Amino acid sequence: MALKYQNGVLVSAATRGDGQEGEDITINAKRIRSIPLRLRINDPPEILEIRGEAFISNNSFQEINAYRESKGEQLFANPRNACAGSLRQLDPKVVSKRNLDFYAYQVHFPNNPIFKKKYNNQWARLEFLKDCGFKINLHSKLINNIAELEKYYEFWKKERNKINFDADGIVIKINDIKNQEILGHTQKAPRWAIALKFPAEEITTKIQSLSFQVGRSGAITPVANFEEVQLAGTKVSRATLHNIERFEYLDIHYSDTIIVRKAGEIIPEVVKVIKELRINNSVKIKFPKFCPSCGCKLEKIPAEATIKCINRNCEAVLIGLLKHWVSKSAMNIDGLGAKIIEQLLEAKLIRNISDLYTLNYEKLIKLERMGEKSILNLLKGIRKFKKSIMEKKIIWIRD
Ligand SMILES: [Zn+2]
Structure with a gap:
């Protein structure tokens, strides 16, 4: 995530996205306890840009899935999906419940030579982030030579399971900011930072x-x-x-x-x-x-x-198609998830994709555990989608 503070106050939060453009997730970021709404330092710089990683610890992840299982909801595949999904939630209250955490790892002082000079290395900047009220990864270490680095890598290769989140490697950064600037960036990544991955366990x-x-x-x-x-x-x-x-x-x-x-x-x-x-x-x-x-x-x-299976009426194929049709990577219909598709099929309210567009209140109210609000939400999602088809003239080719 990228956070922006103006005069010490959090004003925006975005996902990294493709590196150029991310999603605005300010409202949800404010619900993460380890992101300070106001920095804990006197006289903060006018603008401060902070990069860091939002995550869900393995313990919290297991609690979330246990809860979802008890409610008959679809389980998250892994903590990363659970975290990304939570940050895109429309309801910020859900974010509070998911117990997201945030580690800051980088800070920029745009147009501020005084702060840049005062904090002229990575380590000092991590200390600064701590002073501001951020959590940083406490396993970070200042290392002086390659032998120490090898030791550090070997240590975490063995001990990584003792951390309460999944780690697939370590990141090494050049400490001196001036040297970082000399090294610069390639098209894709900085030349002053590199990831060393662990072999798969x-x-x-x-x-x-x-x-x-x-x-x-x-x-x-x-x-x-x-x-x-x-x-x-x-x-x-x-x-x-x-x-x-x-x-x-x-x-x-x-x-x-x-x-x-x-x-x-x-x-x-x-x-x-x-x-x-x-x-x-x-x-x-x-x-x-x-x-x-x-x-x-x-x-x-x-x-x-x-x-x-080449049977066009095979139920498993149909379920797979319908689930894909409503998913984020395809039509992305609000309020219509895999769980509801299963319920609709079970109640024989749909048999194919076109049936989705004939769903109405009278049909949906027959479903168990389907409240008034969810029904209206779903119908709104379908209407919105139909409208967008007509506007964009989306053509669908069966794969
Ligand atoms: Zn079949």
């Missing part, structure tokens, strides 16, 4: 079963279910096998011991089977011949390396 566990999920294109994705393990800060008991090729390569039998890791620190995946530990006469898990949702015969699509 791997752990062994035991296979219980495989499930086969039907995606919106009809493609079947094998997913491994295993004994729960703690991996890179979160509890994991399922991991994707991606596709049929990976499934064949891994050759999983019941009760196999497997190695799992998080790809990009987010999505758990099965790395390999430890064949030396395979029990005698164990049974190989087979890829299904028929769709687990509709029972139609599955077909191999050689060009895509996938196995697909």
Whole structure:
């Protein structure tokens, strides 16, 4: 996040976005307790720009998901999604409840040579941020040579799970601001800062079963279910096998011991089977011949390396399509989420995408747990979307 303070008062907060343009999240940022609304220093500079990272600790993340589960709401995939989703919330009260935290790591003093000179290195600027009332990452360390740096990296490679948030590496910065300025930026990143990533953490566990999920294109994705393990800060008991090729390569039998890791620190995946530990006469898990949702015969699509259900009326495909249709990356219809889609299908109020646009109050009131306010909100979202189609002439091509 980028925060701006005018005469010591928080005036705006934005997400980093693409580096050029971010989203305005000022109202929600004000609900994060570790972001001071007013700086705790006397005579602050007229303008102050602060960069930092908003996050949700692993403990808070588990509490949020436990609460959502108890309410029958969809779970967040990981703390990062939960945090980004919370900051885009329309209701700032929700942000307060999500227990977001913020670490400041950088400060700029635009057009202010006095402050620039007074705080002429990164370390002094971190101290300044602390004085202002910000939290900084307490594991930050001032390091004098490469040997110390190696020690620091090796230490956190082993100890990173003891921190209450997921860390995928460390960031090293040149301390002296003058040297930072000499080094400057490339098109994409500063030359005075670099990230050193940790190797992905791997752990062994035991296979219980495989499930086969039907995606919106009809493609079947094998997913491994295993004994729960703690991996890179979160509890994991399922991991994707991606596709049929990976499934064949891994050759999983019941009760196999497997190695799992998080790809990009987010999505758990099965790395390999430890064949030396395979029990005698164990049974190989087979890829299904028929769709687990509709029972139609599955077909191999050689060009895509996938196995697909090609039944256009397959319920799993339909659910996948509808969920995608209303999602942020597609039509982004306000008030219409995956959960409501499931309810609508269950109540047989919709069968396809065009049915979404014939939804009305009389139909929606039949749904359980659907209040007056949510219904009006949803209908408003649909109306808004229809209007935008007509204005923008959006053309949709089925994928
Ligand atoms: Zn099917």
